[in-house]
Amino acid sequence: MVIEIHKMNKNQKSILILGANGFIGNALVKDLCNDGTMKIYGMDIENNKLDHSLGNPNFVFEKGDINSSDKWIKDHIKKCDIIVPLVAIATPNVYVKDPLKIFQLDFESNLKIIKWVAEYNKRVIFPSTSEVYGITSDKEFNEYTTNLTVGPVHKSRWIYSVSKQLLDRIIIAYGEKGLLDYTIFRPFNWIGPRLDSLKLAQLGNGRVLSIFIYNLLNNKDLIVVGDGNQSRSFTYIDDGIDALKRIIYNSSGNDLNKKIFNIGNPDNNININNLAKILIEEYNKIYPKNFTGKITNQDHKIFYGEGYEDIPVRVPDIREAKKILNWAPKYDLKMSIRETLNSFIKEKENNKL
Ligand code: UGA
Numbered sequence: 001m002v003i004e005i006h007k008m009n010k011n012q013k014s015i016l017i018l019g020a021n022g023f024i025g026n027a028l029v030k031d032l033c034n035d036g037t038m039k040i041y042g043m044d045i046e047n048n049k050l051d052h053s054l055g056n057p058n059f060v061f062e063k064g065d066i067n068s069s070d071k072w073i074k075d076h077i078k079k080c081d082i083i084v085p086l087v088a089i090a091t092p093n094v095y096v097k098d099p100l101k102i103f104q105l106d107f108e109s110n111l112k113i114i115k116w117v118a119e120y121n122k123r124v125i126f127p128s129t130s131e132v133y134g135i136t137s138d139k140e141f142n143e144y145t146t147n148l149t150v151g152p153v154h155k156s157r158w159i160y161s162v163s164k165q166l167l168d169r170i171i172i173a174y175g176e177k178g179l180l181d182y183t184i185f186r187p188f189n190w191i192g193p194r195l196d197s198l199k200l201a202q203l204g205n206g207r208v209l210s211i212f213i214y215n216l217l218n219n220k221d222l223i224v225v226g227d228g229n230q231s232r233s234f235t236y237i238d239d240g241i242d243a244l245k246r247i248i249y250n251s252s253g254n255d256l257n258k259k260i261f262n263i264g265n266p267d268n269n270i271n272i273n274n275l276a277k278i279l280i281e282e283y284n285k286i287y288p289k290n291f292t293g294k295i296t297n298q299d300h301k302i303f304y305g306e307g308y309e310d311i312p313v314r315v316p317d318i319r320e321a322k323k324i325l326n327w328a329p330k331y332d333l334k335m336s337i338r339e340t341l342n343s344f345i346k347e348k349e350n351n352k353l
Pocket of ligand 1: 129189
């Protein structure tokens with residue numbers, strides 16, 4: 001139980017963040033707390049990434065599971081102006097190993113939230129994903145024109161993509177009936193401090209950068225899946241949070257209802273081979289002799305299993321976010337990689353890993 005010492009002032013807007021302890025959640029909470037303008041309610045099963053904000057008078061945290069905290073969640077949807085449901089498993093290894101878990105948590109649990117947000121007439125800012133575009137051949141993925149293309153149903157890697165896609169479609173359908181005020185955002189490979197727990201990355205349940213960093217810090221080979229020519233457009237978390245806050249505060253003054261935004265950095269598109277090389281280079285600048293491992297290649301069927309398919313290219317079209325949010329990413333690739341690496345090194349030094 002959290003006791004609210006500071007009462008809300010009447011005009012202060014309030015926001016409910018579900019999954020407040022996650023990679024995006026904790027960074028968003030931190031920034032909103034620093035701004036000090038909103039009342040922030042957060043729920044998560046853990047709070048280990050929220051050390052920076054627990055105790056802030058504008059932040060009320062409740063430890064809880066969205067699967068078993070219906071009363072608290074409903075009460076807080078009623079109480080808040082904006083709902084940001086960030087709870088999801090977003091690591092490809094789990095899509096392949098436990099697709100029903102993705103369906104249950106990423107889809108079913110979030111559907112419940114969306115229905116309540118509609119029922120109580122609130123605004124939802126929903127995290128879709130770059131994964132919805134799948135293996136489309138478009139050079140840049142556009143929110144309104146790109147076809148969403150995924151592999152066959154026995155390739156369970158796609159369960160995350162289609163779970164998010166169906167939620168997007170349900171949200172849009174509610175919106176068309178005038179029953180839901182929404183903005184959808186699609187993060188493209190956001191990276192930064194607290195991306196994944198390195199303990200989980202060690203077991204393969206991370207994203208590429210956290211797995212690579214774990215291996216680097218533990219002097220293990222970096223395993224590149226396939227030939228390593230597949231590319232991603234990595235986006236630094238501060239750029240992502242900047243975009244997200246523009247949506248939350250509606251600082252551009254434009255109508256954001258019914259809008260979808262890719263939030264990514266097309267200039268930071270790089271293939272995985274080069275990502276591994278740059279990361280090792282950056283690490284060697286800090287600890288010249290520590291890493292004696294190498295880059296090796298492994299077939300995706302061995303790394304992830306039969307249910308995996310890769311995505312060869314993923315570049316966002318960000319014209320919409322530039323035009324409507326007046327937003328543009330600022331962090332270049334090396335800076336984004338360096339900042340992420342440094343944050344994990346620092347946590348390791350502080351024995352927080
Ligand atoms: C990710 C995840 O689905 C989500 O976190 C998220 O919604 C989305 O992309 C996003 O942030 O845009 P993906 O980029 O495929 O999907 O996931 P990563 O695990 O980061 O893998 C990127 C690439 O690196 C893939 O080609 C993968 O095969 C490769 N990889 C991964 C390696 O070569 N080695 C590894 O150790 C791990």
